[in-house]
Amino acid sequence: MPDSIQMFVDGAPITVSSACTVASAIAIAGRNCRTSVSGEPRGPLCGMGICFECRAMVNGKQHTRTCLILCEPAMEVVTT
Amino acid sequence: MSPGYDTLVVGSGPAGMAAAVSAAETGARVGLIDDNPRAGGQIWRASDKPGPQHGLASTWRSRLFSSSVTLLQGWSVFDQPDAKTLRAERQGLTSDFSYENLVLATGARERFLPFPGWTLPNVMGVGAMQAMVKGGLPVKGKRTVLAGSGPLLLAIAASLKAAGARVLCVCEQAGVSQLLPFAASLAMTPGKILEGLLYKASTCTIPYHAGSWIVEAVGDTQLRSVTLSIRGKKRQVDCDYLACAFHLVPNIELPAMLGCAIDNGTVAFDDFQKTSQPNIYCAGEPTGIGGVELSLVEGQIAGLAAAGQDAQARRLFAARTKLRRFSGRLAQAFALRPELKSLPRQDTILCRCEDVPFGAVSEHSSWRSAKLHTRCGMGPCQGRICGAATEFLLGWNADSTRPPVFPALVSSLMKSAHGDRASRYDTTTVT
Numbered sequence: 301m302p303d304s305i306q307m308f309v310d311g312a313p314i315t316v317s318s319a320c321t322v323a324s325a326i327a328i329a330g331r332n333c334r335t336s337v338s339g340e341p342r343g344p345l346c347g348m349g350i351c352f353e354c355r356a357m358v359n360g361k362q363h364t365r366t367c368l369i370l371c372e373p374a375m376e377v378v379t380t
Numbered sequence: 381m382s383p384g385y386d387t388l389v390v391g392s393g394p395a396g397m398a399a400a401v402s403a404a405e406t407g408a409r410v411g412l413i414d415d416n417p418r419a420g421g422q423i424w425r426a427s428d429k430p431g432p433q434h435g436l437a438s439t440w441r442s443r444l445f446s447s448s449v450t451l452l453q454g455w456s457v458f459d460q461p462d463a464k465t466l467r468a469e470r471q472g473l474t475s476d477f478s479y480e481n482l483v484l485a486t487g488a489r490e491r492f493l494p495f496p497g498w499t500l501p502n503v504m505g506v507g508a509m510q511a512m513v514k515g516g517l518p519v520k521g522k523r524t525v526l527a528g529s530g531p532l533l534l535a536i537a538a539s540l541k542a543a544g545a546r547v548l549c550v551c552e553q554a555g556v557s558q559l560l561p562f563a564a565s566l567a568m569t570p571g572k573i574l575e576g577l578l579y580k581a582s583t584c585t586i587p588y589h590a591g592s593w594i595v596e597a598v599g600d601t602q603l604r605s606v607t608l609s610i611r612g613k614k615r616q617v618d619c620d621y622l623a624c625a626f627h628l629v630p631n632i633e634l635p636a637m638l639g640c641a642i643d644n645g646t647v648a649f650d651d652f653q654k655t656s657q658p659n660i661y662c663a664g665e666p667t668g669i670g671g672v673e674l675s676l677v678e679g680q681i682a683g684l685a686a687a688g689q690d691a692q693a694r695r696l697f698a699a700r701t702k703l704r705r706f707s708g709r710l711a712q713a714f715a716l717r718p719e720l721k722s723l724p725r726q727d728t729i730l731c732r733c734e735d736v737p738f739g740a741v742s743e744h745s746s747w748r749s750a751k752l753h754t755r756c757g758m759g760p761c762q763g764r765i766c767g768a769a770t771e772f773l774l775g776w777n778a779d780s781t782r783p784p785v786f787p788a789l790v791s792s793l794m795k796s797a798h799g800d801r802a803s804r805y806d807t808t809t810v811t
Contacts, residue, residue, distance in 0.1 A: 316516055317516050319515075319516065320515060320516030321511070321512070321515030321516060323512060323515065324512050324515040324516040324517040325516065327512065327517050328516070328517065328518070332501045332601065332602070333501075336499070336732065336735050337733075337734060337735045338735040340499055340729075340735070341500075341501055341601045341602075342499065342501060342732070343501030343502060343504070344504055344508050344512060345492065345503075345504050345505060345508060345732070345765070346489060346490060346492075346504075346505055346507065346508050346765070347504065347505065347507050347508025347509070347510070347511035347512060348416075348422050348489065348507060348508070348511065349415060349416070350489050350761060350764050350765070351492075351732065351761050351764070351765050352733065352759070352760040352761050352787075353732060355760075363760070367508070367511065367512075367515070368415070368416065368417070369417070370417065371516075
């Protein structure tokens, strides 16, 4: 992968393509995006920024819809 | 504040691209605004891998990139601060975009229907599944079930198979008796028949069950198996992913907020795609679900009409009529069966933002009452997911759309309240 980059999901380093969405990176890392108000694990549903199920903290920004943004080198993603 | 556009187009899917290109090619100053990082909409989502693209997509893409259209990607429109001005947000920045004519090409979203276990991770819409795969999720060897309705199921099954997934089966809820007359009528639309054959060729080794649907998804922290109703018989299938499709819902929130008349869930429009509001046009799925070809024709008509080229626009009326007829037949063939209304149990979550169970919502007589008493539809999706579900399950309609039409940062809303023209806000200070 010539355009591969390293980033962190919940502190663990992973290597992904620079064309990878953050939502896909979270799935590759084997994590779920968020915990619902009643404590259920949740992952992406709509994949187009409407359902807000793929929210996670990205570089310190809470409630980021991870399906809408691409991975960047050294990006820190924290699932919630 | 950005400089004003002769024509501002909201949405860079097929309809928006066609509108923007058509208007720009007449010499108009055109802006194309979209909340996605790339043009193409959901259907023409740019793949990072080089390769043969959908012919229409690459044609329109190259027309767009060689035009004078200003691409405004990644901006979410959420308010209208003044007449002929839209306010949008992008990663902590807020900006206003003013226009003489506006074309709304806001597209559609998937309709999701609740069933036990639908909130488990790895249960998603077919569009999301495809987006995740295009966005880098490896699915090689992953056991995948597709369930729902419509030609999109087959299209996505084919693309997942091409990506290496083990597609176990496709469950189409429409029965054979519904599908056959439609298949026969395809002969009347040559462009579509070719498309259908291509899908069939690539999916012929995938078991396709008509009159079949998802009953339940089971798992702990992730999906483990699904129960399917296959022609009347329950069957449990172990799988890694379930991709669902229960048709599309037009995105009419922004048109509604701008005061455009809504008729039966779609934006009302005239021959030139003009809405009930002066200088506002609408094209593509918000005027009624019709697919790519219809969206392109409507987009061109809207773009040309907005640029004052009525004669040129008129030449496309016949094509539009023909394509609209086809979409009507499609809707009939894949109409959702009433059995799907009894899929959610009383304790099945309906509103995923606020975790409100179906039983708590169905006690109410209207969307408004359910919202006020249960918080259903009050979360960040603003009822876009559960509202569309209750439309089918309970026959309800959302009754009002107010700004912000999309969740926005507090700093952006403050700007809306105070008319502050400063354009940069540090989101880290927002609490």
